[in-house]
Amino acid sequence: MSESSIKIKGKKESLFIDKVKEIIPDGGNLNLCLTCGACVSGCPATGLEGMDPRKFLRMASLGMDEELTTTPWVWMCTMCQRCSYVCPMKIDIPQLVFNARAAWPRDQRPKGIRASCDMAMRNDSNSAMGTAPDDFVFVVEDVLAEYQASQPEFADMKAPIDKVDSHFFLNQNSREPVTEPDELVPLWKILHLAGVDWTYGSKGWAAENYCLFLADNDCWEHVTRVSAKQADELGCKVFLNTE
Amino acid sequence: MSSDWNKDRKIKFTVQDPCQIVRKSFGDEVADDLRFVVRSVVGEENLIEMTPNKSNNYCCGGGGGFLQSGYTDARRAYGKIKYDQIISTGADYCITACHNCHAQVHDLAHHFGGTFQTVHLWTLICLSLGVLGPNERTYLGDDLKEVDVFHPETAL
Numbered sequence: 001m002s003e004s005s006i007k008i009k010g011k012k013e014s015l016f017i018d019k020v021k022e023i024i025p026d027g028g029n030l031n032l033c034l035t036c037g038a039c040v041s042g043c044p045a046t047g048l049e050g051m052d053p054r055k056f057l058r059m060a061s062l063g064m065d066e067e068l069t070t071t072p073w074v075w076m077c078t079m080c081q082r083c084s085y086v087c088p089m090k091i092d093i094p095q096l097v098f099n100a101r102a103a104w105p106r107d108q109r110p111k112g113i114r115a116s117c118d119m120a121m122r123n124d125s126n127s128a129m130g131t132a133p134d135d136f137v138f139v140v141e142d143v144l145a146e147y148q149a150s151q152p153e154f155a156d157m158k159a160p161i162d163k164v165d166s167h168f169f170l171n172q173n174s175r176e177p178v179t180e181p182d183e184l185v186p187l188w189k190i191l192h193l194a195g196v197d198w199t200y201g202s203k204g205w206a207a208e209n210y211c212l213f214l215a216d217n218d219c220w221e222h223v224t225r226v227s228a229k230q231a232d233e234l235g236c237k238v239f240l241n242t243e
Numbered sequence: 244m245s246s247d248w249n250k251d252r253k254i255k256f257t258v259q260d261p262c263q264i265v266r267k268s269f270g271d272e273v274a275d276d277l278r279f280v281v282r283s284v285v286g287e288e289n290l291i292e293m294t295p296n297k298s299n300n301y302c303c304g305g306g307g308g309f310l311q312s313g314y315t316d317a318r319r320a321y322g323k324i325k326y327d328q329i330i331s332t333g334a335d336y337c338i339t340a341c342h343n344c345h346a347q348v349h350d351l352a353h354h355f356g357g358t359f360q361t362v363h364l365w366t367l368i369c370l371s372l373g374v375l376g377p378n379e380r381t382y383l384g385d386d387l388k389e390v391d392v393f394h395p396e397t398a399l
Contacts, residue, residue, distance in 0.1 A: 042299070044302060044322070044324045044325070048320060048321065049317075075309070075312045075314060076309065076312075076314055076321060078262070078304060078305075078321075079307045080262040081262065081266055082266065082300075082302060085266055086299070110311070112312055116308075128311075147376075150397045151374075151393065151397070154374075175342065180381060182378045183381065185379055186363070186366055186368070186375065186379050189372075189374050190365060190372075207342070210308060213308025213311075
């Protein structure tokens, strides 16, 4: 009987899933799936592109590397970790998705995400909108001066930039300084009234990180180091990411 | 902070748990902190929870670069679950303490025809402190545009 049974052939060389296991902690538990479907039922991306988290993982296990690394579904999964949070085996599907993103040739990854990352690489702001450090400093100082004058109760309010030895290094989404500067102010007021010791950085101030979403590790590391270096050089104790 | 401004108005709020700070970083503890602030600001009886929430919350679809990916139809299909959750609460406002959530939930309301507003937490904190100026109210609805305006003479 044993002669007629189906023989599983030896594993193909370097399947995508094996390569991913090598680079994530504990191999991401990627071979432990019970196929229970808890991931699928709580995933808002289920059904998009005919895909879902369990299917994606099973396809990886089956060595369907071509399908896995070309489906646009990886850009529709937000890597929110709802799947791994409820997974009884704690399988790191989001990391598998991230690495599938990274398998795409850079020039074929979604243009909007790529352009936002490229913008962030243009100067030391890290801004996905390409805003230069000088422009950020100008907007912050301008808006602050306006509010100090028009709302005298906040005449002493600060919006410090590069204040040495501040406790908090606070970053800021580009949307406020670039498109709706009045929205900067409520947060400044709260920090002022609470007596918080904080600062922006003239470098690395932008909070958004599209290089991470692009799965471009080199650029991601670059923008993160720009921010971390500025916070360190200023002697800040805590990095506050508002994203 | 005080929720007195909402004592008689009874405007209802729901709150979106950002995946990044809750499930992916600090868990239910920070979700409870968020609720402490929200309740203090809008009044305990005026917070209507979505289900599931906190660490089990559904992602709104604004994360991971989805907003810039160009897959707009897919992003809105993804967000329909969140939209339906918000609508089920009957809330007049969805509080989004995350930028990506704010942009996505705001777009979902517009796209699917919801009448709820999508608001930053900082706006409501300043409103409850009585220090929210007339030009800091972009994301408040008509029901709150004129409430307790700080230095109304500075309106542009």
